[in-house]
Amino acid sequence: MSQWFLGSFRTVVQALVAHDSAGQIAAGVAIGAVLGLLPKATLLALAFVIALGALRVNRAAGLAAAGLTAALTPLLDPMLHWLGIRVLSVASLQPTFAWLYEAPLGPWIGFHNTVGMGALLVGLYVAYPLFLAVRTVLERIRPRLVRWIQRYRIARVLLGADVVTRWGSLQ
Amino acid sequence: MSRYIRFGYLVPRIVAAVLIFALVEFGAGYVLRSALIDGGQQAIGARVEVAEVGVSLLGAKASVEGLQIANPSDPMQNLLEAERLDLDFDGGSLLRGKAIVDRGVLRGAKFGTPRETSGALVDGPQKDSNALAASWLGGAAGEAGKAWAKKFGGDVEGRLQESLAEFESPELADKLAMEWQSRYESLRDNAESLREDARTFRDEMKMAVENPLRHTDVIAAAPDRLSNLRRQLADVRQDLNTLPSDIQTDRQRIEVARRADEARLRDAFQADQLDPQSLTTQLLGDTVMGPVGEAIGWLRWARQMTPTGKPSPRVVDRRRGVDVRFLGVRERPDLLIRSLDVSGSAQLAGRPVEVSGVVTGLTTQPHLHGSPLQLTLSTTGGAKLEVRGEIDRTSDTPTETVQIDCPNFGVPELTLGPAAGLTLASQPSTGALTVSVVTRGEKLEGVIQLLQSEVALAPAVSGDASRLTRRLADASAMRLGRISQAATRIGLAGTLSAPEVSVWSNLGAAVASSLGGAAEGVIADERDRLLAESRAELDTKLARYEQQLGPMRDAASQVLAGSGVEIDSLASLVTPGGLGRGSLSFESLGKQLPAAGSLFR
Numbered sequence: 001m002s003q004w005f006l007g008s009f010r011t012v013v014q015a016l017v018a019h020d021s022a023g024q025i026a027a028g029v030a031i032g033a034v035l036g037l038l039p040k041a042t043l044l045a046l047a048f049v050i051a052l053g054a055l056r057v058n059r060a061a062g063l064a065a066a067g068l069t070a071a072l073t074p075l076l077d078p079m080l081h082w083l084g085i086r087v088l089s090v091a092s093l094q095p096t097f098a099w100l101y102e103a104p105l106g107p108w109i110g111f112h113n114t115v116g117m118g119a120l121l122v123g124l125y126v127a128y129p130l131f132l133a134v135r136t137v138l139e140r141i142r143p144r145l146v147r148w149i150q151r152y153r154i155a156r157v158l159l160g161a162d163v164v165t166r167w168g169s170l171q
Numbered sequence: 172m173s174r175y176i177r178f179g180y181l182v183p184r185i186v187a188a189v190l191i192f193a194l195v196e197f198g199a200g201y202v203l204r205s206a207l208i209d210g211g212q213q214a215i216g217a218r219v220e221v222a223e224v225g226v227s228l229l230g231a232k233a234s235v236e237g238l239q240i241a242n243p244s245d246p247m248q249n250l251l252e253a254e255r256l257d258l259d260f261d262g263g264s265l266l267r268g269k270a271i272v273d274r275g276v277l278r279g280a281k282f283g284t285p286r287e288t289s290g291a292l293v294d295g296p297q298k299d300s301n302a303l304a305a306s307w308l309g310g311a312a313g314e315a316g317k318a319w320a321k322k323f324g325g326d327v328e329g330r331l332q333e334s335l336a337e338f339e340s341p342e343l344a345d346k347l348a349m350e351w352q353s354r355y356e357s358l359r360d361n362a363e364s365l366r367e368d369a370r371t372f373r374d375e376m377k378m379a380v381e382n383p384l385r386h387t388d389v390i391a392a393a394p395d396r397l398s399n400l401r402r403q404l405a406d407v408r409q410d411l412n413t414l415p416s417d418i419q420t421d422r423q424r425i426e427v428a429r430r431a432d433e434a435r436l437r438d439a440f441q442a443d444q445l446d447p448q449s450l451t452t453q454l455l456g457d458t459v460m461g462p463v464g465e466a467i468g469w470l471r472w473a474r475q476m477t478p479t480g481k482p483s484p485r486v487v488d489r490r491r492g493v494d495v496r497f498l499g500v501r502e503r504p505d506l507l508i509r510s511l512d513v514s515g516s517a518q519l520a521g522r523p524v525e526v527s528g529v530v531t532g533l534t535t536q537p538h539l540h541g542s543p544l545q546l547t548l549s550t551t552g553g554a555k556l557e558v559r560g561e562i563d564r565t566s567d568t569p570t571e572t573v574q575i576d577c578p579n580f581g582v583p584e585l586t587l588g589p590a591a592g593l594t595l596a597s598q599p600s601t602g603a604l605t606v607s608v609v610t611r612g613e614k615l616e617g618v619i620q621l622l623q624s625e626v627a628l629a630p631a632v633s634g635d636a637s638r639l640t641r642r643l644a645d646a647s648a649m650r651l652g653r654i655s656q657a658a659t660r661i662g663l664a665g666t667l668s669a670p671e672v673s674v675w676s677n678l679g680a681a682v683a684s685s686l687g688g689a690a691e692g693v694i695a696d697e698r699d700r701l702l703a704e705s706r707a708e709l710d711t712k713l714a715r716y717e718q719q720l721g722p723m724r725d726a727a728s729q730v731l732a733g734s735g736v737e738i739d740s741l742a743s744l745v746t747p748g749g750l751g752r753g754s755l756s757f758e759s760l761g762k763q764l765p766a767a768g769s770l771f772r
Contacts, residue, residue: 039491054181056174073491081492088495098499104266115492 022142025058026135032062033130034123036069037076042110044120073119080118087117192228199226203233214476217241217250218290231262241290242283244468249286253515254279264503272508280515280526331697334436335705340429344709347421348716354414355723361407362730365400369737372396376744393745400738408735411727418720422713429709433702451679460672463619463661467670470571470610474667477537477544477562479569504536513548522553522581537564555579568612575606582623586631595651595682598627608663615670617663626657628682646689654681 020028035048052062073080088097100106110116204224211219222237235256242250257276264271376393379386487494496502511530516523528548534540543563550556556577563570585597600623608617628651630644657678665671 039489050181053184054176056177077491084492085495088497091498094498098497101497101500102267104263107268112495112497113489113492114495115489118492 020058022135022138023131024056025061025138026131026133027055028052028058028060028062029065029134030127030131031055031057032065032067033069034120034127035062036066036071037073037080037119037123039110039113039116039119042113042116043105043108044110044116076119076122077115080122081114082118083121084114084116084118087121088112088114196226196228199228200224200233204235207235211240212292215240215243215250216292217243217246218292231260231265233258233260239286239290241286243290243472244465246289246291247286249281249284249290252281252284253277258508267503268505269503270506271503273510275508275511277511277513278515280513282515282517282526331436331701334439335701338429338432338436338705340425340432341705341709341712343428344425344712344716347418347425348713348719351414351418351421351716351720352723354410354417355720355727358407358411358414359723359727359730361403361410362727362734365403365407366730366734366737368403369400369734369741372400373737373741373744376741380744397738397741397745400741404731404735404738407731411724411731414724425709425713429706432705436698436702448675448679451674451676463663463670463672466608467615467663467667470573470608470615471667473562473571474569474610477564477569479538479564502539504534504539506536507532507534507540517550519550519554519556519577519581524550524552524554524556526550528558537562541565543570554581569610570612571608571610573606573608573617575604577604580604580621582621594631596629596631598629600625600627600657602657610667613666613668615663615665615667619661619663621657621659623657623659624655626655626678628652628654628678642693643686643689646693647685650685650689651682654678654685657681 031048031052035045035052038045038048052059052066069076087093097112100109101112111120200223203226204221207221207224208219218239218241220237220239220241221235224236225234227233235258236254238251238253238256239249240251242248255276255278257278258272259274261269261271261273372393375386375389379389379393383390487496509531511533512527513530514525514527517526518524526548527550528546530544530546532540532542532544534544537544543561543565546558546560548556548558554577556575559572559574561570561572563572580602582597582600582602584599586594602621602623605620606617608615608619610616630647630651632640632644657676659674659676659678662673662675663670664673
């Protein structure tokens with residue numbers, strides 16, 4: 001538990017103090033948020049993983065956002081399911097969905113799952129506002145936050161030595 | 172471009188993906204081999220062995236070598252053995268998560284080959300036993316034939332002798348002969364008694380004649396005594412005269428009893444007409460029930476093996492949310508072999524044949540495929556055979572149809588029976604076999620017909636058979652030899668779990684006629700011989716009695732005649748002259764006497 005908590009915290013700190021721009025961090029958070037919402041064993045999730053890794057965005061921020069939203073999915077799933085089943089039941093979209101489903105690799109995309117569809121829609125819907133919000137916030141508070149973090153020994157530990165590993169080996 | 176994309180991240184992963192793909196390309200064979208063995212054993216319930224499996228993901232092909240599938244009902248035999256199975260998958264379907272084989276080729280297939288090791292699974296399901304197959308024919312079907320065999324099999328001669336010992340006519344003859352002797356003796360005794368009475372009467376009368384006054388009572392009673400003696404004499408004489416006619420009547424009674432005895436014997440050993448249907452059941456029951464039971468067992472197995480399935484629901488529950496099936500999406504089965512060419516070899520009626528055919532629509536989810544599984548097999552070589560089968564799971568009612576045509580079928584040597592106490596041996600012959608079996612739900616319907624030509628039937632008797640059974644076999648051999656063609660029809664009805672099998676064959680009627688005719692002659696000969704002996708014995712006995720009665724009759728007649736003479740001689744004494752006074756009667760004698768008062772004056 002302590003390893004997980006410290007690891008996540010360290011990831012956030014690393015993202016904040018990295019040399020990436022606020023836009024890259026915000027993009028990573030946006031991609032990670034969508035990734036966290038999606039059911040994992042789908043091509044959609046794989047695509048967002050690849051995007052997070054391949055695009056020049058802050059991966060640490062993305063992973064942190066994915067972890068955070070994934071932790072919230074038990075609470076969000078009923079809403080995602082409700083939304084997904086509404087969309088998947090739209091009669092006029094059935095031929096499109098059917099075509100997409102019957103396309104090669106179609107069944108593995110994961111869009112025919114109600115939670116998958118709901119997560120994709122919600123994720124895409126909130127991705128850009130989230131990107132703007134995170135970028136705006138970071139641009140304002142990031143310099144002060146970095147200075148505050150670097151003032152304390154704990155930050156240096158988080159950024160430098162792998163305390164977690166040492167603690168783990170001592171336990 | 173590199174401003175937005177990290178090629179340093181992508182390229183190593185793409186290379187890794189290619190390496191993994193290459194590894195899968197070569198290693199998938201091991202995975203598929205394991206899946207084939209595990210899945211096949213679970214589905215079939217017997218050991219599945221695969222020598223080698225090759226998979227090409229790029230080419231969407233797979234090949235299986237050295238395939239052996241054990242027979243679940245006979246673990247020491249293979250259900251199927253094949254040199255090679257090539258499967259050409261639909262690549263697009265693989266990308267959609269479906270294993271659909273456009274065309275497969277099964278080469279070097281062999282059916283029913285022996286195994287060196289048992290193909291039974293340690294914890295595998297046990298196949299249903301066909302031990303109850305015999306009861307499918309119906310319990311009472313063979314009873315008539317068994318009764319016939321009981322009647323004419325075994326120690327018939329002994330039972331005939333026992334029946335003869337139970338005849339009533341000899342006993343009646345003995346009883347009546349005793350009565351006859353007794354009556355003659357009684358008559359003789361009566362006649363002697365009469366003669367004694369007559370003599371006594373004569374002596375008394377002589378004394379009375381000499382002194383009439385002292386024996387007036389004797390003289391007075393003499394006429395009555397004489398008439399009484401005459402009446403008794405007449406009675407005895409009449410009895411003696413009527414006794415022969417009584418004896419004759421008794422002899423007629425004996426004759427009637429003898430005829431009744433013979434009639435009972437004839438009835439008891441009447442060569443009844445055998446019921447052809449019962450005889451057919453006895454003759455062919457065991458021969459037919461083996462293959463029929465096995466065929467029904469395979470139908471049950473096919474029913475268990477082929478899933479009936481139901482249409483997929485519109486939504487499928489997942490760990491998160493549900494999967495929705497869209498309108499217009501054509502559902503495909505997870506595994507489908509659209510067409511499988513089969514070629515190989517087999518043994519048919521002991522002769523090697525080349526087998527070729529096509530199986531279409533072989534799938535694990537037939538309700539999704541929408542077409543029934545169809546099988547067409549034909550043979551060339553030793554015997555021509557065409558098999559058409561269909562397993563339909565597209566509707567709510569599972570249906571299986573099997574059609575088999577074998578126009579030139581080599582029927583091996585068969586031993587039929589035992590029926591009616593005899594076993595029949597059939598020499599190898601040729602025949603035309605047609606099979607048509609349909610199962611709808613649990614209901615079973617079907618007809619199996621076999622037309623045999625050049626049939627050579629011969630009775631076979633065991634070493635401990637009775638003399639009569641051997642005679643019966645000899646007598647029926649010639650009649651059975653005339654049967655040259657046989658038609659057998661097996662009807663299947665009832666349900667898969669409780670099948671009803673009926674067997675009809677002209678063999679039953681022909682054999683019944685042959686056995687009936689032969690038995691009638693043999694039994695009648697034996698019966699008539701014994702009856703003639705019995706009749707002669709009775710006649711001899713009656714003749715002996717007759718000889719014994721003759722002297723008795725003569726003796727009685729002689730005594731009676733003597734008695735008659737004695738009685739006749741008494742008549743002269745009883746008449747007035749006989750009393751010593753010439754023609755003086757008792758009244759005249761009275762008148763000659765002086766008046767009662769004058770004698771004492």
